[in-house]
Amino acid sequence: MNIPSDDPGLAGSLHETGRREPIAWVEQLNKAIGILVEVPAALLVLAEVIVLLMGVTSRYVLHQPLGWSDELASILFLWLAMLGSIVAFQRGEHMRMTAIVGKLQPRSRAFLDLIAIAAAIAFLAFVVHPAYEFAQDEVYVTTPAMGIVNSWRAAALPIGLGLMLIVGVLQIFRIGRLKDAFLALAIVAVVVGGLALVGPLLKSLGNWNLLLFFVVGVGALVLLGVPIAFSFGLATFGYIALTTTTPTVVVVGRMDEGMSHLILLAVPLFVLLGLLIEMTGIARAMVNFLANLLGHVKGGLSYVLIGAMYLVSGISGSKAADMAAVAPALFPEMRKRGAKPGDLVALLSATGAQTETIPPSLVLITIGSATGVSIAALFTGGLLPGVVVGVTLGALVWWRYRGEDLSGVRKASAREIGKSLLVAIPALALPVIIRAAVVEGVATATEVSTIGIVYAVVAGLLIYRQFDWKRVYPMLVSTAALSGSILFIIGAATGMAWALTQSGFSTALADAMKALPGGAVTFMAVSVVAFIILGSVLEGIPAIVLLGPLLFPIARQVGIHEVHYAMVVTLAMGIGLFAPPFGVGYYAACAISRIHPNEGMKPIVGYMVALFVGVVIVAAVPWISTGFVK
């Protein structure tokens, strides 16, 4: 989730009051690093599409599978993830919770932004050297398929983290006054130094350290607005360095694995596909058709919003891209008809949560990579739960808009509907093609995004004649940045999960949950509540990385189908993610629709209740999730 919230991001706003003049050479250096990182990042996104496409073509068309394509894709992927996180860092797009920070006075808020950067700098300074050691050690390992030295891949870590450190130092002096920047750095240094001094005492606390570092520490950092990835990273590094004898290089190794799992390659590719369908007019064709079909009934455009989000979600992997594709096409007309801005943003947020399970979904991809459940099975299972929750949302819309005045609304003629359907057919075909390619064995669920990308490009160029070449490069860079910010969180969460697991805490938690009376029902109920909270505070994906490997085996043991459990958990997380005041997704919806967060607070309550009812139905009826899964 991108969070262009209405609060200045990490990089802050250059136009804030009380700012001094920018220092010329710092600005130039910052710009130079930007180009140095963005160009290869964009090229890597392109390279991934090409490599995977070659793999699919070679296997399906030429019957000559390539042995090296997966491995090359995975090496490039780590570089893409690292460079993408640098771009995200420079743009202030690393996910963070601004619910509390946003309420503060501009001065204090600006200072907390500096603290956030200083904390990130601390983490990066700690891991750069272990990352260098890690990469150096991989000289002795050869990759299985291509037989090259594994340092080609591992070098992405020290180089990426090193560049990010430089970017961090530049940012803190770019956006803060000199005095404030030094003060922020000093405060972080004092906290770190203090912890290092009491380090020997901490060892004797045993497992209480988990509470200290991962509940108190992570909690404080997240609430202060430090990006989630850096909060996790700092807590994990501190815990391992101060309370265990384990070498800190393990943090880097876990980040490596977390960020470059081949299944996660679907993340950038489906993000790119989401941006493409907006740029090529594919999304618009869908929205127009639905609007012609339903526009004249009471609450019609709200149904269109729900339906359009469902369809667009069936192509794209990114919620931010979905909302960005649908909202601008619908909101002006809805406002003209008298819809209240607050209700619009509330419904947009709710549809964000509703469509979380619709394949391709980044959360489902993460579940597949973290727990080993088949992505293809998850993609099949996710279709109906989205419909069920869509129906509960629709019921509320019907109730709320039963008195809507439609006197100014013209019903589209059958001819118009037919014409817009004709235009929409190539667009409506895309989700079908994506599913068919997986079902017919053309491509795996990871690879299928590339087929969608090719289709979208061809449709944009030849059918919709809407293809702005000037937007291609910025799109590739945005894809890298958004993917980088997601993957960096997954990497940091993977490190944290290691620390929790090796302490024995994870097994204890799993045992406790298994021992709950009431079996499957209680387990499901507890999971729903837990994931609503985690989705709200942590953004869903890290919660999956932390808890997925623990909870999915228990679900299996108490007799819950993994795909069913995945759907319930994903929807519950969605509620948390899109529910104010903490949910990051809610602020993304506000930013995309340019509506102030305060306006949606009241109308969203009803939609959240409708979502919750939908989740309960999905949880109670396993068939909704597993009916089509073998």
Place this chain on the structure above:
Amino acid sequence: AEFELKYATGQDPTHPINLRAKEALDRIREATSGRVNIKLFPANQLGSDTDLLTQVRNGSVEFFNLSSLILATFVPVSGITSVGFAFKNYDDVWKAMDGELGNYIRAEIAKTPIFTVSKIWDNGFRQITSSGKEIKTAADLKGFKVRVPPAPPLTSLFTALEAAPSPINFNELYTALQTKVVEGQENPLAIIATARLYEVQKSCSLTGHVWDGYWVLGNKRAFQKLPQDVQQIITREIDKSATDQRADIAKLTGTLKADLKAKGISFVDVQQDDFRKKLAGTSFYSEWKSKYGAEAWSLLEKVSGKLG
């Protein structure tokens, strides 16, 4: 406890590997009167096999159970256990692995920051399954789309046999077989059963084309910090569990075949010589010989007979 250590594996908690490892760790705790507590982390809880290999090298975990096929990315000669159609049966395997060839490999591993704590554990012979045509002879493999893990001894074997080997992530294997992205795959019977591949495959050819084992790797620095007597107890008990685990797999193989047959898999017996002959006509064996070196190769051929 005085010594808190970690022992990681990649197998399911109910796999004989973990049941026997747990027994060993319990015996070690008892024999050292609780001074040594080794915690078991099964099912890749602490990371993927490749990352755990890095962890045991740098001491993030002290013990790690790894397939010799994957260890070959770090100690190349360890892959020699997986030379196609080298071992005809378990007698051959144990003669080589508990004898000179095993000692040679263990010495090579010990030149790095890690070492082998015990004799090798059993992973099993790999067999080919198919959803379409049955694989009876080497000629049947021609153009056969088969999923193999990205390990050179296997990809090169199937390439030499003119099949079309395709690396597909294990998570996606079931669906890839179901949707016929690939026609077949190859794995030990235990995996074919636990991953429910019998639901999407029809026949299983008992090729036994490759044998693979698990080394229990230890971090040298961490191990040498332990007192002599503790080191001896650890080695002794893990060695004992290796013997027990080998017996488990032998027993399991018989019951697995019956189970899979009941689930609709037809078993096909093949002539291994046919495959070996076909390979001998290619540069397969000579290439691997030059890769592993003449010394290791001669130790292998002492058991397997002349290859190529």
